[in-house]
Amino acid sequence: MAKHVPHVYLSGPWDKSQLSLEDPQFRHLSGVLRRVDGSALTYTDGLGTIGTGTLHGRAIERGAEQVLDAPRPLAIAVAPPKSIDRARWIVEKLQEFEVDALIWLRTENGQARPPKPDKSVKWAISALEQSRGGYLMRIEQVGGFDSLLRPLVVADQAGVSAVTAIKQDGAICIAIGPEGGWAPGEIPNDAPVMSLADTVLRIETAAIAAAVLVRTISRSDGSD
């Protein structure tokens, strides 16, 4: 196997030819991955720029950089699951599919609190680095339906096929409900409802299924 090239997130703006690494990043690169001066790495600001550089002391010497096309806008609003592991899965997997924004959704039957913001961001950065992406997902702590972007599609077993709903409505926001389901009258009138499977999906499964569908359907259409 070719030696793996580490991919590092460094928040911008970058105004120097060398970008300082934070202590944990440097310790990981030198201590765990055994990289030395001159080792190749890639880096991103999480806003679409990816560069190829080298390790230089406790910094990255910048090299060629490019700005990636932005993925199609997509926010996923999710009622937080009770288990922190499942919340972490949601953050990681939505980041892997380059979802723009994860919004922890306040719902009538949802009883769990969202994970703390610093934790969520750490999980997202780690998934960004691991998946070699260029866009870091935003995480909004708690929103209700009013705060969500439109067109909005709501996941529910009673709805039409997900592919149909996503193609027709060009959803830019998808809402996933809590373990107890939506309360009567809770789903906004302007939001069509889509079904993701014949079975009952867990929150994290529905969230990732929605991300997979929007991302892959938009790629096959050749749209951005």
Next chain:
Amino acid sequence: MAKHVPHVYLSGPWDKSQLSLEDPQFRHLSGVLRRVDGSALTYTDGLGTIGTGTLHGRAIERGAEQVLDAPRPLAIAVAPPKSIDRARWIVEKLQEFEVDALIWLRTENGQARPPKPDKSVKWAISALEQSRGGYLMRIEQVGGFDSLLRPLVVADQAGVSAVTAIKQDGAICIAIGPEGGWAPGEIPNDAPVMSLADTVLRIETAAIAAAVLVRTISRSDGSD
């Protein structure tokens, strides 16, 4: 919220009007879920039959039963990930999407062992019950490419869009490679290659993405 109706897996064949519960199942129903004689429950043999019955002592009194349409045949062959948590996630999520068979795939760069069969089956049963499904996934311990059903599609970043590949080739088996990627020459000549995302997906993310795509695309086509 309406009281949740437990869904219980009981392997067939069922030849009596009452089906005996195993001790852990009974303890869960009576001790954890506090169900009593006469409580409603649903049950399945994992082969497509689902019934509505009631708790009766340490058994289920059978009621109306129906046989669900079988989902479109779909096997997913996956190089086992190193982490047992990630392996468990694969089993659970593929079961939620009613994949027929999970095959732990032997690959040149894959170094991890598959989880023990009894563990995998337990995870699958629990996901079957939780998702209220009627078809229990088969889990095959270790196979190479020769043992996989055709048409076979292999996931790899170099391939065409997943939606295109799945529609064209009507895949009934999808292979997901190990963390180190496929070795040169490892992908069989008769298998087209598809890409699931622009980013680098983890094994478990690719496996669930493949299941989501095949299941939802076949639903929207109106095919079974």
